[in-house]
Amino acid sequence: xxxxxxxxxxxxxxxxxxxxxxxxxxxxxxxxxxxxxxxxxxxxxxxxxxxxxxxxxxxxxxxxxxxxxxxxxxxxxxxxxxxxxxxxxxxxxxxxxxxxxxxxxxxxxxxxxxxxxxxxxxxxxxxxxxxxxxxxxxxxxxxxxxxxxxxxxxxxxxxxxxxxxxxxxxxxxxxxxxxxxxxxxxxxxxxxxxxxxxxxxxxxxxxxxxxxxxxxxxxxxxxxxxxxxxxxxxxxxxxxxxxxxxxxxxxxxxxxxxxxxxxxxxxxxxxxxxxxxxxxxxxxxxxxxxxxxxxxxxxxxxxxxxxxxxxxxxxxxxxxxxxxxxxxxxxxxxxxxxxxxxxxxxxxxxxxxxxxxxxxxxxxxxxxxxxxxxxxxx
Amino acid sequence: xxxxxxxxxxxxxxxxxxxxxxxxxxxxxxxxxxxxxxxxxxxxxxxxxxxxxxxxxxxxxxxxxxxxxxxxxxxxxxxxxxxxxxxxxxxxxxxxxxxxxxxxxxxxxxxxxxxxxxxxxxxxxxxxxxxxxxxxxxxxxxxxxxxxxxxxxxxxxxxxxxxxxxxxxxxxxxxxxxxxxxxxxxxxxxxxxxxxxxxxxxxxxxxxxxxxxxxxxxxxxxxxxxxxxxxxxxxxxxxxxxxxxxxxxxxxxxxxxxxxxxxxxxxxxxxxxxxxxxxxxxxxxxxxxxxxxxxxxxxxxxxxxxxxxxxxxxxxxxxxxxxxxxxxxxxxxxxxxxxxxxxxxxxxxxxxxxxxxxxxxxxxxxxxxxxxxxxxxx
Numbered sequence: 001x002x003x004x005x006x007x008x009x010x011x012x013x014x015x016x017x018x019x020x021x022x023x024x025x026x027x028x029x030x031x032x033x034x035x036x037x038x039x040x041x042x043x044x045x046x047x048x049x050x051x052x053x054x055x056x057x058x059x060x061x062x063x064x065x066x067x068x069x070x071x072x073x074x075x076x077x078x079x080x081x082x083x084x085x086x087x088x089x090x091x092x093x094x095x096x097x098x099x100x101x102x103x104x105x106x107x108x109x110x111x112x113x114x115x116x117x118x119x120x121x122x123x124x125x126x127x128x129x130x131x132x133x134x135x136x137x138x139x140x141x142x143x144x145x146x147x148x149x150x151x152x153x154x155x156x157x158x159x160x161x162x163x164x165x166x167x168x169x170x171x172x173x174x175x176x177x178x179x180x181x182x183x184x185x186x187x188x189x190x191x192x193x194x195x196x197x198x199x200x201x202x203x204x205x206x207x208x209x210x211x212x213x214x215x216x217x218x219x220x221x222x223x224x225x226x227x228x229x230x231x232x233x234x235x236x237x238x239x240x241x242x243x244x245x246x247x248x249x250x251x252x253x254x255x256x257x258x259x260x261x262x263x264x265x266x267x268x269x270x271x272x273x274x275x276x277x278x279x280x281x282x283x284x285x286x287x288x289x290x291x292x293x294x295x296x297x298x299x300x301x302x303x304x305x306x307x308x309x310x311x312x313x314x315x316x317x318x319x320x321x322x323x324x325x326x327x328x329x330x331x332x333x334x335x336x337x338x339x340x341x342x343x344x345x346x347x348x349x350x351x352x353x354x355x356x357x358x359x360x361x362x363x364x365x366x367x368x369x370x371x372x373x374x375x376x377x378x
Numbered sequence: 379x380x381x382x383x384x385x386x387x388x389x390x391x392x393x394x395x396x397x398x399x400x401x402x403x404x405x406x407x408x409x410x411x412x413x414x415x416x417x418x419x420x421x422x423x424x425x426x427x428x429x430x431x432x433x434x435x436x437x438x439x440x441x442x443x444x445x446x447x448x449x450x451x452x453x454x455x456x457x458x459x460x461x462x463x464x465x466x467x468x469x470x471x472x473x474x475x476x477x478x479x480x481x482x483x484x485x486x487x488x489x490x491x492x493x494x495x496x497x498x499x500x501x502x503x504x505x506x507x508x509x510x511x512x513x514x515x516x517x518x519x520x521x522x523x524x525x526x527x528x529x530x531x532x533x534x535x536x537x538x539x540x541x542x543x544x545x546x547x548x549x550x551x552x553x554x555x556x557x558x559x560x561x562x563x564x565x566x567x568x569x570x571x572x573x574x575x576x577x578x579x580x581x582x583x584x585x586x587x588x589x590x591x592x593x594x595x596x597x598x599x600x601x602x603x604x605x606x607x608x609x610x611x612x613x614x615x616x617x618x619x620x621x622x623x624x625x626x627x628x629x630x631x632x633x634x635x636x637x638x639x640x641x642x643x644x645x646x647x648x649x650x651x652x653x654x655x656x657x658x659x660x661x662x663x664x665x666x667x668x669x670x671x672x673x674x675x676x677x678x679x680x681x682x683x684x685x686x687x688x689x690x691x692x693x694x695x696x697x698x699x700x701x702x703x704x705x706x707x708x709x710x711x712x713x714x715x716x717x718x719x720x721x722x723x724x725x726x727x728x729x730x731x732x733x734x735x736x737x738x739x740x741x742x743x744x745x746x747x748x749x750x751x752x753x754x755x756x
Contacts, residue, residue, distance in 0.1 A: 049616040049636055075640050108616030129623055177611055177633035192624050194714075197631040198576075198673055201611055205638030209653065210587065216639075233555055233579055238427040238486030245507055246570050253575040255555035258427055260583030261594075262453045275587065295576055295673065302680035336572075 011361070012036055012057075014144050019347060020066070026217075027070075028348060031145060033057070034064035039094070042102040043087050044358035045080070046133065046351075047109020049177035050201060051317050052080045055354040056087055069351050071317070077113055081120050088123055102126060104357040106133040126361070131182055133356030134174055135190050138313060140359055141346050142167055148347050149313075152326040161344065170311040173300040174352065175318035177201035181300060183307050194303050196296060200318035203292045210288075211281035219285055220322045226286030231279055233258025256291040286324070293325050297332025297343070304333075304341055312343050317350035389739070390414055390435075392522050397725060398444070404595075406449075406726060409523060411435070412442035417472070420480040421465050422736035423458070424511065424729075425487020427555035428579060429695050430458045431732040434465055447729050449695070455491055459498050466501055480504060484511040484735040504739070509560055511734030512552055513568050516691060518737055519724050520545055526725050527691075530704040539722065548689040551678040552730065553696035555579035559678060561685050572681050574674060578696035581670045588666075589659035597663055598700045604664030609657055611636025634669040664702070671703050675710025675721070682711075682719055690721050695728035 013036040020030045036057070043056040052072045060066050072080035088101045095101075101123045105114070110127045117125050141148045143163050150158045169185040171193075179196040204216055213219040235243050236250030237259070248254075263278060304312050312333055319325050326345055333343040348355070391414040398408045414435070421434040430450045438444050450458035466479045473479075479501045483492070488505045495503050519526045521541050528536045547563040549571075557574040585597040613621050614628030615637070626632075641656060682690050690711055697703050704723055711721040726733070 049611050049633055050639070073640075108613070108618070108621070112616065112618035130621075131624060177616075177636045178631075194676075196673065196676070197610070197634040197636075198669060199633055201633030201636030201639065202669070205609070205635030206584070208639045231583070232575070233427050235486070238490065238555070240486070240490035243486070243508075246509065253556075255427055255577055255579030256575040257583030258555045258575075258579030261428070261579065261586045262451075291576060291580070295574065298572075298574070299677065299680065302677065302684065305684055306680065 012040070012359075017145055019145065019147055028351065030069070031067035031348075032060065032064060033066060034062065036065040037063060039091075039096075039098055040065070041091065041095075041099045042104055042358070042361045043084065044104040044106070044354050044361075045084060045110075046107040046130075046353035046357060047074060047077070047080075047105065047113060048107045048317070048353075050074055050204070051176070051350070052077065052107075052109060053317070053351050053354040054080065054083065055351060055358045067355075069348060069354075071350065074109060077109070077116070081113075081117060084117075085121055088121055100124065102361065104128060104361055106130050106353050106357040128357045128360045130353060131180070131190060131192055132188065133353045133360065134172060134180075134182065134315065135184050135188070135356065136359050137352035137354070137356030138172055138184075138315060138346075139167070139187065140355055141348060141352070142313075145348075149344055150347075151342060152323075152330045152345055154327060157323060157326075164311075167311075169307075169309055170313060171300065171304045171307065171309040172313050172315060172352075173296065175199050175296060175314065175316035179296055179299075179316075181303050183303075183309060193307060194299065196299055198292055198295055200316070203288055203318070206288055207285055210275075210279075210284045212276075213281070213285075216320075220289070220320065220324075222282050223285035223289045223324055224282075226280065226282035226284070228253070228283060228287040228290055230283040231259050231287045232256055232290075253290065253294075256287060289324055290328055293328035294332050297329045298336055300329075301333050301336040301341060305337070310341055312341060314343055314345055315349045315352045319345065319349045321345075321347070321349070390418070390737075395523055397523065397525055406447040406729065408447070409445035409726075410438065410442060411444065412440065414443040415441065417469070417474075417476050418443070419469065419473075419477045420482055420736070420739045421462065422482040422484070422732050422739075423462060423488075424485040424508075424731035424735060425452060425455070425458075425483065425491060426485045426695070426731075428452055428582070429554070429728070430455065430485075430487060431695070431729050432458065432461065433729060433732040433736045445733075447726060447732075449728065452487060455487070455494070459491075459495060462495075463499055466499055478502070480739065482506060482735040482739055484508050484731050506735045506738045508731055509558070509568060509570055510566065511731045511738065512550060512558075512560065512693065513562050513566070513734065514737050515730035515732070515734030516550055516562075516693060516724075517545070517565065518733055519726060519730070520691075523726075527722055528725075529720060530701075530708045530723055532705060535701060535704075542689075545689075547685075547687055548691060549678065549682045549685065549687040550691050550693060550730075551674065553577050553674060553692065553694035557674055557677075557694075559681050561681075561687060571685060572677065574677055576670055576673055578694070581666055581696070584666055585663055588653075588657075588662045590654070591659070591663075594698075598667070598698065598702075600660050601663035601667045601702055602660075604658065604660035604662070606631070606661060606665040606668055608661040609637050609665045610634055610668075631668065631672075634665060667702055668706055671706035672710050675707045676714055678707075679711050679714040679719060683715070688719055690719060692721055692723055693727045693730045697723065697727045699723075699725070699727070 015035040040057040046053045106128045147160045149161045172182045174180045179199040181194045183193045184190045207219040232253045233255040235248045235252045235254050242250045330343040393413040418435040424431045469479050484506045525538045527539045550560045552558045557577040559572045561571045562568045591597040610631045611633040613626045613630045613632050620628045708721045
């Protein structure tokens with residue numbers, strides 16, 4: 001068993017924890033904690049390159065509590081800090097005897113914006129290591145929350161999984177603006193084995209230029225109706241047929257955007273509109289989504305093979321429960337591993353780090369951690 | 379020794395073969411064959427997704443011969459076939475007693491354009507497998523041509539290598555419109571172990587849209603003076619510093635194009651000019667060149683590690699002797715392998731397949747191949 005989680009259970013009662021039915025469409029679902037009654041003296045924030053994720057606990061109407069999840073764009077960090085400040089004040093207003101407020105912070109922004117956080121919030125800011133938080137958060141979701149972890153296929157888009165008796169070792173492939181791949185061999189035993197700069201930031205950046213979409217959700221919506229073969233070069237475009245000898249199907253993508261250069265040179269255009277009369281935003285969106293997702297899937301598979309890991313979890317705000325993204329990642333893992341390795345997803349995929357930071361809270365004057373943890377195990 | 383090359387030596391005298399000093403800038407250098415006197419009855423073409431490469435032998439002024447290399451865009455396949463037709467007619471006009479002309483063809487286009495080639499050229503077209511040709515061509519360059527194979531570093535851009543006593547096994551990473559990775563364990567013993575759709579076609583396509591460059595060389599030129607940190611998100615942009623615990627430097631690229639989405643949403647533009655006032659074409663070009671090259675280098679390294687291959691050759695028309703490309707590929711291999719694996723380049727990197735097809739020529743009525751090859755070994 002994971003000591004970190006045992007430690008947690010001293011503070012937060014997880015008995016009966018479960019995901020709440022969707023209330024506000026598009027909003028990340030809350031997690032009900034029907035048996036947790038006490039006021040909670042901390043909140044957590046994970047500030048990444050593009051998004052800042054906030055996790056906090058509130059009382060519900062039935063006397064229990066709820067885990068809440070919300071996010072801000074990092075470029076609007078002021079807005080995020082204002083929200084944290086609001087949560088701090090709310091706690092202070094209703095505080096009876098409990099300890100002072102504490103903000104757990106992780107992600108690169110916990111360092112970059114540390115001074116700003118401290119001066120504007122006026123409470124203790126505890127910084128925790130990003131990778132460690134990702135793992136603690138993931139272990140929590142895997143072991144404690146029912147209907148959280150699932151595999152994806154077109155026939156069965158969300159097949160929920162029971163936690164395995166032994167969850168280690170596994171690979172966590174976390175996709176935010178960039179990609180981190182972390183090998184986890186036990187509780188708090190992990191190693192960053194690789195990464196890629198081709199991640200969410202790349203997809204969002206390229207799509208924002210080439211499709212003129214205003215939000216990431218708009219881009220994802222576009223990709224659904226696109227036809228990538230209008231821009232991608234397939235094996236069939238080069239061979240006129242399958243490449244039999246190498247078992248490459250005619251429909252395999254040989255070159256992402258492989259048709260663009262040739263088309264471009266035969267047409268002239270100066271405005272985005274001219275350009276889009278030649279290439280539909282939908283087709284562009286689908287091609288890019290395939291390319292980035294497939295590339296991440298391939299690298300994740302290769303890393304998993306080198307490190308002999310059967311189980312691959314995909315986390316990070318890149319995924320957003322988008323079917324085409326999960327399909328491509330799942331397909332890549334299945335294809336490259338010959339079906340021996342599996343891709344797993346999470347409903348709260350974007351909040352692993354924030355939840356991990358939340359769970360790492362130890363009240364002040366709570367004794368040396370090591371001791372507390374051993375006690376927690378009893 | 380490679381039997382295929384031994385076989386070849388029956389027909390083409392390679393004694394004293396060497397690369398000719400540059401005559402026309404930008405043109406691929408010829409290879410002098412001072413001791414080959416006979417007329418050669420075949421030419422070879424490798425038709426890929428974007429480019430068609432042609433290899434043929436001509437007489438030189440000193441009584442010897444020369445290997446010639448030239449290429450066409452595949453979309454102008456008619457122009458390429460006209461050139462082949464010209465070479466066929468020239469041979470026919472000067473033919474004394476020799477055999478009839480034969481065109482060796484490989485690459486996807488050898489299948490896609492087979493009927494066109496046959497009807498317009500009116501000579502025998504022999505199709506050869508693309509991967510096989512790449513390997514035969516590479517083995518030829520490695521073993522027979524001095525000052526062909528080199529490693530790249532900024533201090534020593536072209537460090538030429540003597541052929542190793544045992545050249546196998548190795549990984550060939552061939553980058554054209556798409557990428558193929560081939561594990562070679564002996565002469566004619568090879569396996570396609572992977573590939574990527576993020577290759578030359580992707581870079582050319584994206585650059586042609588985003589930089590408005592008209593040719594690939596123009597794009598490469600642009601990339602030299604660019605500053606990718608204007609568009610890429612670095613570890614330092616997220617952390618404000620190094621990510622010490624994970625040994626990630628502040629200058630490491632965390633997310634390719636990671637700054638674009640944010641900037642884009644704060645500015646409005648409808649024309650390419652507006653867009654380019656926000657992002658310089660040079661910066662875009664450098665970022666994309668880094669991203670694609672680094673990604674290929676990383677996947678090549680991972681494949682090499684899985685298959686226990688120390689030596690990685692990079693071939694294909696993507697490279698074009700461009701310093702920044704070779705630097706990035708070399709750096710990726712060195713970085714990921716901790717210096718245990720090396721990237722090798724070739725002066726005729728784009729002509730492996732065409733030369734391989736050329737070398738696979740066996741005159742008609744020349745007996746069963748197996749027998750001939752055994753004879754060639756004696």
